[in-house]
Amino acid sequence: MNYQQYYPVDVVNGPGTRATLFVSGCEHRCRGCYNAVTWKADSGLPFDAAMEDRVIADLNDTRIRRRGLSLSGGDPLFAPNLAAVKRLLTRVRAECPGKDVWCWTGYTLDQLTPAQREVVALIDVLIDGKFEQEQADANLVWRGSRNQVIYDRRAHYGVELVLSTADSPR
Template structure:
């Protein structure tokens, strides 16, 4: 898997202070997408074990408490990203108790493959649906167009300070 950007401290992509990873690869290529540079699966830079270790360390950092991890892109549920995302989220679940995971995808929940469902089983929240320029609404929180749906997959994780 490749990624474009990692923010160890982010307050925009989900609730609270978070770590946010923008991965490469998106088959949806929505007109009006704000992140077109992430569409090609071979763009960005390789996601390494060192990068994964850094995310885990940042989530465990007690000096700056993070509520969780946000995954966007590109598309974290792109078929070629699933192995690396599943490994990362497995580590978050095992090593970062109490942290929530948010995933943004252009796929819809009802159309996910078995492999994609295994990944979202490790997530707390899925924001699904392609960005639709005609339904764009800047007043929406955590989504760009009104067709996109926020699915709360688990009971809410306690807010982290």
């Protein structure tokens, strides 16, 4: 997997202070995408073991307390990215207790393959759906267009919560 950008300190892509990784590779190619530079899977830099170690170290750095990791792109659930994303998230779960994981994907829950579902099982909050320029709304929080849905997958009395739907502004 390649990545286009890594922000060790970010306060835009999810709640609180976070580390954010923008992976390379996306098959959706949404019209109006603000991150079209990430579409080509071979763009950016290789996400190697040293970079993976850096993400883990940043999440555990007590000088700047991060709430968690945000994954965007490109698309973290793009098939060529799955192995590397799964490996990273498995390490986050094992080595970074208390950190949450947010992920943006152009796929919807009903489109996910079994391999993608394995990765989603390691994610706390999933924002699904392609960016649709006709439904773009600058007032949305953590979504670019009204069709996108925010799923909080953390256990809340055994129920997955839908935080935002196509009909809600948040």
